[in-house]
Amino acid sequence: MNNTLETRLLALPRTSVLHPEFSKSDYIPIDLSVSNKALETIDTSSSVALGHYINHYVKSHQKKVAFGGYIETRNIYNRSTYFKNANAENERNIHLGLDLWIAAETPVFTPLDAEVHSFNNNINFGDYGPTIILKHRIDTIEFYTLYGHLSLASIADLKIGQHFQQGQQIGTLGEATVNGDYAPHLHFQVIKDMQDYHGDYPGVCSKQDLEFYKENCPDPNMILKL
Template identity: 40%
Template sequence: MAAENINKLLQKHQQEFAVVVDFNPSTGKIIRLNFTASNTALTAEIVNDTQLFSEYIESLLAKNSAKYGVGGYMEERTVYARSEHFNTEEGEPRRLHLGVDIWGTANTKVYAFMDAKVHSFAFNDNFGDYGATIILEHCLDENTFYSLYGHLSLKSLEGLNSGKIIKKGTAFCEFGIAKENGQWPPHLHFQLMNDMEGKEGDYPGVAKISEKELWMQKIPDANLVLNWKY
């Protein structure tokens, strides 16, 4: 099923979804974080140092009295230059972010937005990679799709098995610290996929900009689950 059709299903059922992280839009605040080339304040020195990068995000959240920083769906980002993980043999590096990032504090709880079962999980332990990762399988109006949760704590993987049922609203994982989440400031990479294409415990979260139209057909908009204004 094409991403466009999954998007329509998500819009149809939007008011039924549980929160992904604890947040009340009527009382809390979120801000959009910009990791494109237009953000000249985000220097290479900051991006290449995980501690400085973390302090940069923490300061933005504090300055704006925001609980989370959000954004990134189909965003063309410069930050991936920090890791060889995003280079390719074909020459064009991967710079197109496919999911939505929620930046906050380590150990922030993450909830299942609808009933699911565990598809797969892994510790993708490369610099710049997802680190601890969980992928859930969902069925909505008899249509199957998947959600990916990256940059988690290693504790989140304990006690999991493929096929495990996770009920809507259940806290099933949490944001990880740098040594567990691929050496990033604490955040959740939240992404939807039409099809896992045979992959387990991993799925691309960053792609080539030249292939954007292809990925738009494969990756539904996770903002439709969050239903936040930012």
């Protein structure tokens, strides 16, 4: 069944969680991993400094959206006790979603027909901020997608069980003041088993738990095909 989901996702036509006016050529991959030497000169604990770095990177390549980060080990979580652990093996620093870096208030769309599973404002420092989780079905297979770092308005009038059609707007991106203190971006994640979470699901894991989360959270690029 698990392989069936991946197979079905790969068979879908390319779709988007941002405005369809963005073509595939408008996107550029970005490396925010521990191996990116350029980040050694950036104060990645500052949402402003990291935002300047990302914006400069996008503009210098004449693109509109930077993307990436699936199963990427990052230092940017070191600033928050929310991810810390005395045991290095248990420190959460491996990113489980795909990030799309673009300005606040950018509209966000569901890539597939969906209903609202849950939503919440996750207010820990470095957390998602406003978050929406959608439930989807392809034939008999149910799975979920998570949208983190949204605006407060995105969840203000939302209802559990509310239906959205493919391509319908579900919200907008939030500013650093509400999105967990990050440069504006969308955290997009695919989840097979929600494990009784509501309005939240781990988007960063430890090395110790990586194999489980790689299986339960397959690559979102199977949907976006960037």
